[in-house]
Amino acid sequence: MARTRVVIDTDPGVDDAVAILLALARDELDVLALTTVAGNVAIDKTTLNARRLVDLSGRRDVLVARGAARPLAGVAGDASEVHGADGLGDQVWDEPRTPETDETAVELLGRLADEGPLTVIAIGPLTNLATALARDPLFDTRVERLVVMGGASFQGNVTPAAEFNIWSDPEAAVRVFAGRWPITVLPLDLTHQAVLRDDDLAFLRGLGTRVGERCAQMLEPYAAYHERWYANRDIIMHDAAAVYAVLDPSAITTQGVTVAVETGGEHSRGATWFDRRRAHENSTTRVGVSLDPERFRAVLRESLARYA
Numbered sequence: 001m002a003r004t005r006v007v008i009d010t011d012p013g014v015d016d017a018v019a020i021l022l023a024l025a026r027d028e029l030d031v032l033a034l035t036t037v038a039g040n041v042a043i044d045k046t047t048l049n050a051r052r053l054v055d056l057s058g059r060r061d062v063l064v065a066r067g068a069a070r071p072l073a074g075v076a077g078d079a080s081e082v083h084g085a086d087g088l089g090d091q092v093w094d095e096p097r098t099p100e101t102d103e104t105a106v107e108l109l110g111r112l113a114d115e116g117p118l119t120v121i122a123i124g125p126l127t128n129l130a131t132a133l134a135r136d137p138l139f140d141t142r143v144e145r146l147v148v149m150g151g152a153s154f155q156g157n158v159t160p161a162a163e164f165n166i167w168s169d170p171e172a173a174v175r176v177f178a179g180r181w182p183i184t185v186l187p188l189d190l191t192h193q194a195v196l197r198d199d200d201l202a203f204l205r206g207l208g209t210r211v212g213e214r215c216a217q218m219l220e221p222y223a224a225y226h227e228r229w230y231a232n233r234d235i236i237m238h239d240a241a242a243v244y245a246v247l248d249p250s251a252i253t254t255q256g257v258t259v260a261v262e263t264g265g266e267h268s269r270g271a272t273w274f275d276r277r278r279a280h281e282n283s284t285t286r287v288g289v290s291l292d293p294e295r296f297r298a299v300l301r302e303s304l305a306r307y308a
């Protein structure tokens, strides 16, 4: 079986954590590295969390490289209200054994793209990818596939107009969406179909494993946050949907689009506009439209159950 070489560019983040554990559970993916970025919490915390998650997975071969501490313009966002002050629901962790690499995130992304076909799964603000492009204008041509969790058509989450990852660094998003790489972008309209429910938390606890218990612990406060904002207990697995899209591209229906990102505006900074008109139906930029929620939950359950 040919394994897909993957880097996950991430700001863990509770849903990032589940996405990473999903990816590391699956033999189809050769996860080479986690590259970190400031987003849900500050860069020191997202990098520490990435190291914790590699430890939790039991893997020794996954690199963790530190990325951007702030967006291209302005100051870093913060979603600790959603993810906890530490970014992972404020649980107790041992000091991780997984080290940080000497290479920066951007250096590592460049090297890994040179060494073979590479899929990048971007589940945080797009600062590292925009910086990699600025450093090497051919970087986009050396990435085989880019999957981005970001954007929203119907409604944002950090503001009514904007989704968090794009809002956190809209200038970077403009550059990334202007790149020549084939992009699959998964906006909130798609990721709100990728949900867990309370019985999934019970399932995870019932596994009796460290991974199952940790996931349930992290997801409980995350679920409580969603209940306050959305008045239901849907536990939205934004970032795991991006890994799911790589595991089985046929599991998500997509549409050819162009993407525009708002960098100005009084109320609309960070908003995304997907031009879904027919002229773009063959575009190599695809927006995720729908997935089967039951199939998604089943894949997530079965994958997380693989940890001993």
Ligand code: BDR
Pocket (backbone or CB within 6 Å): 013, 014, 015, 016, 040, 079, 082, 123, 124, 149, 157, 163, 164, 165, 238, 239
């Ligand atoms: C995205 O924002 C972050 O809070 C999540 O980790 C996810 O990547 C959802 O808007």
Ligand code: CA
Pocket (backbone or CB within 6 Å): 010, 011, 012, 013, 015, 016, 039, 040, 123, 124, 239
């Ligand atoms: Ca994220």
